[in-house]
Amino acid sequence: MGLLEGKRILVAGVTMDTSIGFAVAKVAQEQGATVLISNFGRALSITKRIAKRLPVEPPVLDLDVTNQEHLDGLADAVREHLGPDATLDGVVHSIAFGNPETLLGGKFLDGPWEDVAQALQVSAYSLKSLTMAAKPILAPGAGVVGLTFDATVAWPAYDWMGVAKAALESTNRYLARYLGPEGIRVNLVAAGPLRTIAAKAIPGFEELDSMWASRSPLGWDNADQEPTAKAVCALLSDFFPATTGEIVHVDGGYHATGA
Numbered sequence: 001m002g003l004l005e006g007k008r009i010l011v012a013g014v015t016m017d018t019s020i021g022f023a024v025a026k027v028a029q030e031q032g033a034t035v036l037i038s039n040f041g042r043a044l045s046i047t048k049r050i051a052k053r054l055p056v057e058p059p060v061l062d063l064d065v066t067n068q069e070h071l072d073g074l075a076d077a078v079r080e081h082l083g084p085d086a087t088l089d090g091v092v093h094s095i096a097f098g099n100p101e102t103l104l105g106g107k108f109l110d111g112p113w114e115d116v117a118q119a120l121q122v123s124a125y126s127l128k129s130l131t132m133a134a135k136p137i138l139a140p141g142a143g144v145v146g147l148t149f150d151a152t153v154a155w156p157a158y159d160w161m162g163v164a165k166a167a168l169e170s171t172n173r174y175l176a177r178y179l180g181p182e183g184i185r186v187n188l189v190a191a192g193p194l195r196t197i198a199a200k201a202i203p204g205f206e207e208l209d210s211m212w213a214s215r216s217p218l219g220w221d222n223a224d225q226e227p228t229a230k231a232v233c234a235l236l237s238d239f240f241p242a243t244t245g246e247i248v249h250v251d252g253g254y255h256a257t258g259a
């Protein structure tokens, strides 16, 4: 019996096989879940190719979290693939965007509002949008899990994405507060730096990356998405029935150390 046996899970934000979302989809399938994945726009064709590398090829949905029509059509899109009465037991938000040219890598003091607004909408507000879009088909006890990068401090290079992650972490707590009475749990996993496309696009990411392996009590492999994916799946499972509004660190223990 897998940890997610019989559960149906949507993983939003899979582009490449390096995506954290890809690793989540893989572990979830290995643990018995039926998985759907999503991406949007031009990268959708890449996701469709990458989907074939999972143990079971999942349906790929077109879901731009800033597009209200896509959000309004999410429940129908899920039911088209899983059946007319299907529900979801889990939703994974593995989505972020901040313009690396204007917002990251030392651009903090000049970041223009239009780009900051986009980063906040895609990376933080969308946890609310995605959760509410899925809510009509969420099963009792369902879990929502997002991905953050510890926003309690100001990191080198991370700049406005750090602000967006602080907003995401607060959004997580408010969603937990509002949806708890309906039995829906909302949590985040705070991962250490992982070499995904999004991370490599951050100018100065290496600086963050290089601090991690040497300072984490458990060490840190920036090419191994599996520990993060396992934590996401654990939070989606029935083994965290009384946990919501939480942030679980999967960072080799870095957050618990002083500089």
Ligand code: NAP
Binding pocket: 012, 013, 014, 015, 016, 018, 019, 020, 021, 039, 040, 043, 044, 063, 064, 065, 066, 093, 094, 095, 096, 097, 122, 147, 148, 149, 190, 191, 192, 193, 194, 195, 196, 197, 198, 199
């Ligand atoms: P990734 O593979 O690039 O995944 C990010 C995903 O977000 C991509 O699939 C991207 O699609 C999607 N996305 C961007 N804008 C979107 C929109 N408007 N609607 C729907 N999807 C959209 O990078 P990742 O590192 O796995 O990131 C996943 C999550 O983990 C993010 O929240 C990230 O901040 C977080 N995280 C990453 C690290 C790290 O070091 N990598 C550490 C901690 C937390 P496109 O590729 O098509 O743009």
